[in-house]
Amino acid sequence: MTITARSAGGSVDATPHESEQGDTELAARLRLAVNRLHRRLRQQAVGGLTPSQSSALASVAKLGSPTLGALAASEAVQPPSMTRVIAALEEMGYLTRIVDPTDRRVARVAITEQGRTVLDLNRSAKNSYLAERLLQLPVDERESLGALTVLLERLAALDEP
Amino acid sequence: MTITARSAGGSVDATPHESEQGDTELAARLRLAVNRLHRRLRQQAVGGLTPSQSSALASVAKLGSPTLGALAASEAVQPPSMTRVIAALEEMGYLTRIVDPTDRRVARVAITEQGRTVLDLNRSAKNSYLAERLLQLPVDERESLGALTVLLERLAALDEP
DNA sequence: TATTGTTATACTCTATAACTATA
DNA sequence: TATAGTTATAGAGTATAACAATA
Numbered sequence: 001m002t003i004t005a006r007s008a009g010g011s012v013d014a015t016p017h018e019s020e021q022g023d024t025e026l027a028a029r030l031r032l033a034v035n036r037l038h039r040r041l042r043q044q045a046v047g048g049l050t051p052s053q054s055s056a057l058a059s060v061a062k063l064g065s066p067t068l069g070a071l072a073a074s075e076a077v078q079p080p081s082m083t084r085v086i087a088a089l090e091e092m093g094y095l096t097r098i099v100d101p102t103d104r105r106v107a108r109v110a111i112t113e114q115g116r117t118v119l120d121l122n123r124s125a126k127n128s129y130l131a132e133r134l135l136q137l138p139v140d141e142r143e144s145l146g147a148l149t150v151l152l153e154r155l156a157a158l159d160e161p
Numbered sequence: 162m163t164i165t166a167r168s169a170g171g172s173v174d175a176t177p178h179e180s181e182q183g184d185t186e187l188a189a190r191l192r193l194a195v196n197r198l199h200r201r202l203r204q205q206a207v208g209g210l211t212p213s214q215s216s217a218l219a220s221v222a223k224l225g226s227p228t229l230g231a232l233a234a235s236e237a238v239q240p241p242s243m244t245r246v247i248a249a250l251e252e253m254g255y256l257t258r259i260v261d262p263t264d265r266r267v268a269r270v271a272i273t274e275q276g277r278t279v280l281d282l283n284r285s286a287k288n289s290y291l292a293e294r295l296l297q298l299p300v301d302e303r304e305s306l307g308a309l310t311v312l313l314e315r316l317a318a319l320d321e322p
Numbered sequence: 323t324a325t326t327g328t329t330a331t332a333c334t335c336t337a338t339a340a341c342t343a344t345a
Numbered sequence: 346t347a348t349a350g351t352t353a354t355a356g357a358g359t360a361t362a363a364c365a366a367t368a
Binding site: 022023030034037052076077151156 | 184186187188190191192197198200215216219236237283284285286292294295307309310312314318
Binding site for chain 3: 212238242245265
């Protein structure tokens with residue numbers, strides 16, 4: 001996939017100020033954009049899961065049967081916060097706890113059949129805020145978002161300072 | 162500027178499942194990425210401003226002297242939420258209230274000299290979470306982020322359903 | 323004694339409902 | 346009566362500190 005910066009016939013109207021910036025200004029703009037988009041997204045509960053819950057559930061599916069601590073680190077929250085998220089997902093039947101046979105202090109979790117179903121529904125939600133907006137974008141910009149998403153995922157996944 | 166989706170020598174290890182998705186899956190992945198990145202970012206208060214405050218301050222600077230209602234709509238929050246953000250920014254001396262001469266119900270706000278200084282400091286914060294991470298990216302990916310940030314800004318700015 | 327997770331508590335951000343001031 | 350904003354109150358998400366269980 002190959003894209004260009006402003007390929008939609010000039011519909012991306014960056015001002016000179018925006019397009020001729022340094023890395024720190026790019027960081028500031030990206031921060032604002034992420035914050036604002038997050039505010040839009042948080043108003044939509046997708047498939048009965050809050051953003052924190054669907055994010056954690058997706059991480060569990062990806063990691064297999066992580067410990068609570070590993071999951072908290074992966075989601076960049078503190079253990080007490082993850083305790084609550086897990087409790088909610090467990091009560092809904094979307095994940096189960098597994099007692100670690102070698103160390104009974106650790107709490108491992110794994111996704112259930114129901115949990116996987118919900119996750120799939122979540123991934124294919126055609127009526128979500130973002131899905132509807134992506135359809136309003138020109139095809140080439142939509143494709144470029146695929147590349148951007150990979151970068152965002154990596155930025156969010158990088159370790160702490 | 163031209164980029165490719167995985168230009169970092171294969172360091173972007175998207176699975177086949179991730180790279181061969183439809184728009185709805187892209188939406189789901191983008192949603193998760195934005196949520197996670199937001200969680201990373203919210204832990205860093207930049208220049209003494211919370212994310213909500215710096216976002217609102219930037220909007221005021223962009224809009225000129227908006228009414229509280231217009232600012233709330235621009236930031237996708239309800240008027241009571243904006244009342245609090247404005248009160249905090251006003252107390253810090255970063256914006257002032259202007260009585261609308263034609264309608265004394267409306268509360269207009271404008272950025273102060275101090276506010277503009279803080280905003281500039283914010284934009285050039287070299288030690289922010291994102292700024293440091295952007296420096297870890299290959300140059301071509303960093304450049305692509307500049308173009309794609311514009312897309313995120315537009316997604317966040319689109320009107321409600 | 324160190325580590326893993328939980329409970330208790332508090333703070334930030336945001337929302338809805340009810341209210342005030344002005345039109 | 347309608348509109349712009351504020352105050353009162355509540356809920357979601359997360360944090361730190363103190364605790365319990367296990368190593």
